[in-house]
Amino acid sequence: MFSVVIGLIDRVPSGIPGLDELLGGGFVKRRHIVICGGPGSGKTTLGYEFLYRGAEEYNEKGLFVSLEQSPERVVEGxxxxxxxxxxDSHLDKNIVVTRIQLEDFNNLKDIIGSYVREHGVKRxxxxxxxLLKLYFRGEDAYRNNLYELLTFMGDLDCTSLLTLEKEINKRSEANYDMEEFVADGVINMYLVPKDMDRLRVLEIIKMRDTDHSTKLCPFKITPEGLMISPKARMFGGIE
Incomplete structure (x- = not known):
């Protein structure tokens, strides 16, 4: 209902200034996108804003699933x-934050599926x-269960962002793991050393079924949200 149809592709606007321009209007509806980056790169922050903008601007319900932190810690952050x-106007109404213990993988799928279906969650x-990777013993078990999870989430009527801890400060360090191959989309978030500081940079690596920008885009995290600069030019340090 609140998606935007652009050239026969049903899209879900992120609502994040600059990001939708890079995506050609927003994420493709019902896709799962992996957000990769090291500690402090802005992965979870992008997730917060994706849910908040959905609730505030598009009246879409969102679900934040933490496998580590309590809901209280997530909300505080x-x-x-x-x-x-x-x-406060959206929490427990349009945005639900929950923690799921990985004692049973099927429990994770059941809880997410129940929330999405019963509450009309779209994000x-x-x-x-x-954390999911640490839970499973061996690459084969992780690969099989990850594929099962993404297939399951792809069958739900929602668009998903999944964060992945990955230390990448430049393009040459961005080796690709199984998560990037099975996901519908991949966004890398870099922290690039620059003089005595670090520059935040975002790059869309992959997005199935749609054209997208391949530019390196600097961004800032402000009290009003992420400020992504699609037209800014990068000068060295990231290759």
Whole structure:
């Protein structure tokens, strides 16, 4: 209902200034996108904003699933980052935050599926695949269960972002693992050393079924949200 149809492709606008321009209008509906980056790169932050913009601007319900932190810690972190936003008007109404213990993999799927179907959730953030990887013993078990999870989520009527801890500070370090191959989309978030500071940079690596920008785009995290600069030019340090 709140998606945008652009050239026969049904899209879900992220609502994040600059990102939708890079995506050609938004994420393709019902796709799962992996957000990769090292600690502090902005992965979870992008997830917060994806859910908040959906609730605030498109009246879409969102679900934040943490595999590690309590709901209280997640909410504290979101409020601390984006002080200008009215979180309280959406929490437990349009945005639900929950923690799922990985004692049983089927339990993870059941809880996500129940929330999405019963509450009409259209946006899901799973934080993070890194914990899921640690849960399974062996690459084969992880690969099979990851594929099963993504297939399951792809059958739900929602668009999903899944974070993945991955230390990448430049393009040459961005080796690709199984998550990137099985996901519908991949966004890398870099922290690039620059003088005595670090520059935040975003790059869309892959997005099935749609054209997208391949530019390296600097961005900032502000109390009002991510400020992505599609027209800014990068000068060295990231290759």
């Amino acid at each position: 979101a409020k601390a980052l984006f002080k200008e936003w009215d979180w 899901v953030v799973l934080d993070s695949l890194t």
